Amino acid sequence: xxxxxxxxxxxxxxxxxxxxxxxxxxxxxxxxxxxxxxxxxxxxxxxxxxxxxxxxxxxxxxxxxxxxxxxxxxxxxxxxxxxxxxxxxxxxxxxxxxxxxxxxxxxxxxxxxxxxxxxxxxxxxxxxxxxxxxxxxxxxxxxxxxxxxxxxxxxxxxxxxxxxxxxxxxxxxxxxxxxxxxxxxxxxxxxxxx
Numbered sequence: 460x461x462x463x464x465x466x467x468x469x470x471x472x473x474x475x476x477x478x479x480x481x482x483x484x485x486x487x488x489x490x491x492x493x494x495x496x497x498x499x500x501x502x503x504x505x506x507x508x509x510x511x512x513x514x515x516x517x518x519x520x521x522x523x524x525x526x527x528x529x530x531x532x533x534x535x536x537x538x539x540x541x542x543x544x545x546x547x548x549x550x551x552x553x554x555x556x557x558x559x560x561x562x563x564x565x566x567x568x569x570x571x572x573x574x575x576x577x578x579x580x581x582x583x584x585x586x587x588x589x590x591x592x593x594x595x596x597x598x599x600x601x602x603x604x605x606x607x608x609x610x611x612x613x614x615x616x617x618x619x620x621x622x623x624x625x626x627x628x629x630x631x632x633x634x635x636x637x638x639x640x641x642x643x644x645x646x647x648x649x650x651x652x653x
Contacts, residue, residue, distance in 0.1 A: 492570035497559030513620030535631035547589030
């Protein structure tokens, strides 16, 4: 495996080495059937229209969402701005992407995602709630890759969302993709904290 790291631990008592292999968390979650990937349909933005694309964790999912990676493919000649928002007020009229798959397709039956990729192709509705944590610029005819390594964790009812904008008077075409994993919530631990 190209990302494997082999480390050695030496026991001082007998100076025998023990080989340990480190694998990326995403590969481990994939082998367990917890890692998913998917994309939106084409989105269109201009100086008057924005687009939404996000990982939305339903209130009753029973899992925490770990956002691992996103890509924004810009098929236009314009620079696009991607704003990353946490727990915004994702519109109820959003579309749900059917272009989602577990990364481990060797499991039978295939694992089913609880988190959904939702999107709005083009709108003039801006977020009212949530936090815009950072922005990225996507150059023309380029795919931007944002690796988050699972550090954004959204509980049921939360979301990890991209708001996409363009300064162009013409509509610019974009496709957004996500990679994430899901971990069941330990309800006993949650109840103890309450």
